[in-house]
Amino acid sequence: MLKRKIEKEVRDIVNALWENEIKDFDFKGFKVEIPDERFGEFSTNIAMLLARPLKIKPLEIAKKIVHNLNEKDDLFENIEIAGPGFINFSLKKDVYIESLKNILRLKKEYGRKKPLGKKVQLEFVSANPTGPLTVGHGRQAIIGDVLSKVFKEEGYEVTTEYYFNDAGRQMDLLAQSLWVRYNQFFEKNLDIPEDGYHGDYLKELAKGLASKFKRDYVGKWNEEIKEIFKEMAKDSMFKIIKSTLRRLGVQFDVYFNEKSLLEDGTVDEVINLLKSKNLVYEKDGALWFKVSEFVDEDDKVLIRSNGIPTYFMTDIAYHYNKFKRKFDRVYDIWGADHHGHIPRMKAAMKALGIPDDFFNVILHQFVTLKKEGKEVKMSTRKGEFVTLDELIDSVGVDATRYFFAMIDPNTHMIFDMDLAVSKSNENPVYYVQYAYARIKSLFRKAVEKGITYKEEENLEFLCTIPQEKLLIRDLDLFDEILEDTLRDLAPNKLTNYAEKLVAKFHNYYTDNIILDIENKELSNARLNLCKGMEIILSRVFDILGISKPEKM
RNA sequence: GCGCCCGUAGCUCAAUAGGAGAGAGCAUCGGAUUUCUAAUCCGAGGGUUGGGGGUUCGAGUCCCUCCGGGCGCGCCA
Structure with a gap:
């Protein structure tokens, strides 16, 4: 470096x-x-x-x-x-040439750090299976996916995890909403509960159930039937969610069910621990955690008066579980609406004697969609939203991924769909990819012109012009960009870097002839520089998860 | 009311853990392909970085204050 x-x-x-x-x-x-x-x-x-x-x-x-x-x-x-x-x-030019040589030798290993022996976990998306993923989940999925790859590059052992709850009131409502849709299929005039799920996606599912169950459950509703519909709903929702994630190229190592924390006794263990430290008390029939002992916040309920643990309770247990799994650090990626949850969780971590730097939250601001010049107000329940799948259908996987990665998580993001659809060719992702395609094309053309590429040869012909020095300097910077991305937990550092690097390359390409039959040594030297560029772009694209087009 | 985040070109966003005339893309206007891909390049216009104080050799960045927007402040998740 x-x-x-x-x-x-x-x-x-x-x-x-x-x-x-x-x-x-x-x-x-x-x-x-x-x-x-x-x-x-x-x-x-x-x-x-x-x-x-x-x-x-x-x-x-x-x-x-x-x-x-x-x-x-x-x-x-x-x-x-x-x-x-x-x-x-x-x-001196030799310094740059040495630097390029280093990149050419290390190739895909360039910038990759040795294993640190540290385990980190990134938890994100974590949407309950009540409907298709929204655009907001998409932002989170990409931030999480890109950062997890950067952690790996920097030598961490990484686990990506998806936490979900398939019990609880939300799922009951989903089951009931589905049942209503099923009934409506037989023209049974029923309405979805006001706080139920009104999205069209349940209609599709209901259609399938109608042909499977015929009229068996029409007008009949009890606990048993609810469980049947709940299972159907959950399975098909997860199918949809997982297929969306697969399309985006986002993979999770672990799907963690909240229910298991109750079943394996983690919740009880945590309660007992807190009790032994005298950090809980009973009031109004509920069990409260003394949040106020740790931070300037109100105490919170852990176990409701009806005996059911709150989300806060299971979340503490979940993070206790993470700690027991020997992660050095965990990162939760949350939407800005959950920020109020952070001080409480930190208090809980402290109460359990978990080190301060263990629990980290990457907060991201909302995504606002603009369609036909108007803001789209989104609500999962009412079914008023553009799904992540629809967005991918419109702009493609590369643009979707790039767009979410290119904006600082802390910035409110306005996604103008009309622009993304109609102007898709002007998306920055194409600008960056085009440089890659150009390089690929150069190597094809070199063969045609009878210029044989010899790696690490003729390098002394490089860096006689300032552009070449600056290009190599910027290639050399990749290593540090990875560090910065991790330090700031901001994937947009990578896209920024890519755009600046590629802009320099496009300039270089325009100003200079790379393949000159009259000067094969210089041509080979420049092809070596292009190879260096290809290596770095390839590294960046792999981390961003966008494709590497041979031609465009 | 209290807390967190944000406010940068007409629009969408950058700005290297405080650094040197604040930069891109889109939009507008004008140029560049007999030569490796014009999904590119070059040029023009467009800004008191929401306002006002302060710290500093230096502030878009840090502190205070006001204005405007988003999100929280449940025995919801």
């Missing part, structure tokens, strides 16, 4: 120059950055940071550092001081 190399050089010089004066200086805020192109290839802010502790003007400090760095003539081509005290660097 080139940045690291420069960072080390600068740090060593600074330490050598002012060893005694900067004992307390922690280098916090010290950075080697990619500056605006007019300032060179790399830049650092060290001189400004040292001004205060050293009580010397930044420009003086910079001068001194530069003077000493200049001795390092195997790395730096040029060093300049500019503005308030920035030190700007450009590197």
